[in-house]
Amino acid sequence: MQISRRTFVKDSVLGTVAAAAMHLPSEKGFAASPSAVPGKLRFGANYVPRKGWWYCWQDWDQAAIIEDLKGIRDLGLDHIRMQCLWSLFQPGINYVSESTLERLHLLLDAADAADLDVEVTVLNGWMSGLQYMPSWVLPVKVKSEGHPDKGNVFIDREVIEAEKLLFQKLAKSVGQHRRFLGFDIGNELGVLQGISNPVTTPQADAWGREVLAYCDQIAPGKFHVNGADDSHWFADFGFSRQNLANSGAATVVHCYVFFTGALDHYQYSDLGSLHLAAYMVDLAYAYQKDLRRRVWVEEVGTSAEWMPQSYLPEFMEHTVRNIVNTGKSWGVTWWSSHDIDPNIKGFDSLEYTLGLLDFQNQPKATGRKFAALAGEYRRTPPEIPDHPVALVIPDYGLSHQTWPPDWTYGKAYMDLAEQGKRPTIVLESRAHDEEYLKARGIRELVPLARQKASLLPRSAHVPRLELK
Secondary structure (H helix, E strand, O other): OOOEOOEOOOOOOOOOOOOOOOOOOOOOOOOOOOOOOOOOOEEEEEOOOOOOHHHHHOOOOHHHHHHHHHHHHOOOOOEEEEEOOHHHHOOEOOEOOHHHHHHHHHHHHHHHHOOOEEEEEEEOOEEOOEEOOOOOOOOOOOOEOOEOOOOOOOOOHHHHHHHHHHHHHHHHHHOOOOOEEEEEEEEOHHHHHHHOOOOOHHHHHHHHHHHHHHHHHHOOOOOOEEEOOHHHHOOOOOOOHHHHOOOOOOEEEEEOOOOOOHHHOOOOOOHHHHOHHHHHHHHHHHOOOOOOOOEEEEEEOOOOOOOOHHHHHHHHHHHHHHHHHHOOEEEEEEEOOEOOOOOOOOOOHHHHHOOOEOOOOOEOHHHHHHHHHHHHHHHOOOOOOOOOEEEEEOOOOOOOOOOOOOOHHHHHHHHHHHOOOOEEEEEHHHOOOHHHHHHOOOOEEEEOOOOOHHHOOOOOOOOOEEOO
16 A cells, blocks of 8 residues: 555745744734744754664664764754654553663753754654554554454543653653753654554544643643644645644644655656645645744655755755745754664665765765755845735645645645745635735735646636735
């Protein structure tokens, strides 16, 4: 079964890079987390240890971790996102490993020495194309006859209480650490919803709200998020877009031209590929009720299996600049920090070479480019171009299947960008809210064609609604 990973323009406007980040008013009744309001752009990496990958939790080498994080620091980055392996941290339903908790604290100590903040990703039953599930949850746990939800990560109350136990233990260990940004409650949990832990959208949303609220309770004021994969932004499936865009401290997007199906519609150097991440930021922002809330590009990366090796730095530069030019992003966290040790078998081939740094901890061409971009934006905050044209999309209405990804909205957005517009996105439910449109600087609305944009001829006329 083919799934996205994780079921595994060129800049239309490069814009000048010069003044201050965009500030927008908050909608009445909503207040953004202090961590999520507009401010300096953050640049970081999804940390992948060179020695032992994340199996290193069992065979800890603090010196190797310190060396890795110094390499990330030397790129001029300011944070990492790291991964707990759920099966190692919580092998039993009421048993959390003390040794892994101690090692997590050591990792944050090493990050402090390297001047890096740390987002701790917790329920990692899925990562890099493989499942890492404890024995007491599905699919490892044998289903009980008459109790189909037994062991389900999102539904079984006994399992949910056990998850809270893990968060509680983690908060006690690192919640007060000066480098602790917050909890990412789980890595790409939509994959589990699709392949091993089925759940309805109301059930998924209720679970996400409950766990994030618990994180706020045990570690208040921190940057807690739901690190959902791309499937929810290209399908009406699992977590709703409304939930992802209005719970936690920021909205998360994971943007890969392969896993989202962008390369099925565009060449790697086409505008549609180079604007994928910007499109996902704009799409996520459209669902947010608080205009000050930021969208975190928590994962973005590329592979020589998808495009020529020599083009990777150029692809990165276009992608990052397009993200920045939306004016809506908290930051960009590249996947990944380091290449994977080729002696560790079992991953898909592309997973081994996604690093900014090679297996010798030396910057690759993409690492040097990312460092240059981070340095540029740190020295000179970006001047955000206007986005006066908005594509109007239904609040719901994408496919209920996660594969192939539904590009109905995406194709229409890219068509506008190819016309030289700087599009953004508005939901139909907000399209007549003049105060909202004014606050976003939107002066022209473009209704989504009622048939799929991919079926429209290039010359097709799209009716426009002018705002007075």
